[in-house]
Amino acid sequence: MEQESINKDNNNHIEEEDNQKPDHSELEQSSTIQKKQRLMPKRGEYRMRAHINPLNDTPFPYPLNPDYVNWKIHYPKFFDGTDEENQKVFCNTNEHPQTYDEEVNPLYNGLNGAQPVFLDIGCGFGGLVFNLAKNFPEKLVLGLEIRDKLVNFVSEKIRALRIESPDHKYNNAACIRTNAMRHIIQYFRKGTIEKMFFCFADPHFKKSNHRRRIINTGFLSEYAFLLKPKGRIYCITDVEDLHNWQEEHLAKHRMFRKLSEEELEGDICVQLIQDSTEEGQKVTRNGGKKWTCVFERI
Numbered sequence: 063m064e065q066e067s068i069n070k071d072n073n074n075h076i077e078e079e080d081n082q083k084p085d086h087s088e089l090e091q092s093s094t095i096q097k098k099q100r101l102m103p104k105r106g107e108y109r110m111r112a113h114i115n116p117l118n119d120t121p122f123p124y125p126l127n128p129d130y131v132n133w134k135i136h137y138p139k140f141f142d143g144t145d146e147e148n149q150k151v152f153c154n155t156n157e158h159p160q161t162y163d164e165e166v167n168p169l170y171n172g173l174n175g176a177q178p179v180f181l182d183i184g185c186g187f188g189g190l191v192f193n194l195a196k197n198f199p200e201k202l203v204l205g206l207e208i209r210d211k212l213v214n215f216v217s218e219k220i221r222a223l224r225i226e227s228p229d230h231k232y233n234n235a236a237c238i239r240t241n242a243m244r245h246i247i248q249y250f251r252k253g254t255i256e257k258m259f260f261c262f263a264d265p266h267f268k269k270s271n272h273r274r275r276i277i278n279t280g281f282l283s284e285y286a287f288l289l290k291p292k293g294r295i296y297c298i299t300d301v302e303d304l305h306n307w308q309e310e311h312l313a314k315h316r317m318f319r320k321l322s323e324e325e326l327e328g329d330i331c332v333q334l335i336q337d338s339t340e341e342g343q344k345v346t347r348n349g350g351k352k353w354t355c356v357f358e359r360i
């Protein structure tokens with residue numbers, strides 16, 4: 063009887079040990095999940111002060127002109143990049159410092175024609191960049207953002223998605239740190255951009271700060287220079303005063319024409335800008351109103 067109980071105990075022990083024996087498939091699975099969790103950045107860890115003065119000098123590198131920009135670093139798959147290369151999404155961390163130097167010089171001829179055509183200016187956490195990239199797999203989408211932590215977040219998320227998604231979506235998405243108001247013209251050539259998005263731009267309420275608004279006559283001339291004929295500018299905001307300002311400045315600029323609702327029928331981007339971005343989602347959650355306008359470059 064005693065022996066039986068000892069045997070039973072032993073057997074239980076063996077069963078427990080068996081239960082504890084590593085099941086390799088489970089281990090592999092849990093390590094993949096852990097790896098995925100590690101790769102996918104958490105938004106909360108990347109928050110930072112909202113306002114940076116866009117009129118200040120730029121304390122981080124920027125290219126002298128478009129010849130110094132190497133788009134291959136951002137979209138390696140579009141330049142026959144290897145998987146390994148593709149996972150090294152260019153982001154502005156200490157490991158991958160953003161530099162524009164002699165390595166990419168005016169004689170650089172690796173452009174191959176591929177360059178971003180959809181720009182999300184002030185992309186924040188990049189919601190629209192991801193949605194555009196998914197909906198337009200053949201277009202290169204670029205988020206431009208002045209705040210470094212947000213650029214790191216978006217770049218890390220792109221890296222994670224490129225590794226995780228088996229069909230290699232998001233190879234057409236990238237994000238760079240730049241002050242678009244000062245340097246956008248140094249990245250792109252004349253008449254090469256198809257769409258520019260300004261979603262929930264900083265409103266700069268005070269009259270003395272209106273010159274910091276990202277839509278104004280001077281900047282619009284730069285955007286018109288970069289856009290292809292019939293290229294589009296999309297604006298959305300929850301601040302009525304800013305909407306009126308943006309619409310007014312676009313309407314009186316001789317290179318832009320407002321598109322009517324009929325002309326916008328079937329343009330999926332009009333829907334995408336509503337709820338893709340973090341700000342757009344916040345406004346929806348709070349039951350706020352959104353104003354949009356879309357203009358075409360003449």
Ligand SMILES: C[S@@+](CC[C@H](N)C(=O)[O-])C[C@H]1O[C@@H](n2cnc3c(N)ncnc32)[C@H](O)[C@@H]1O
Nearest residue numbers: 116184186207208241242243261262339340341
């Ligand atoms: C109110 S947030 C909106 C972010 C995003 N578009 C959204 O809808 O969630 C405005 C963003 O524009 C960025 N920004 C402001 N001025 C900028 C500039 N001159 N160049 C690039 N980004 C800028 C800010 O850092 C901020 O992330």
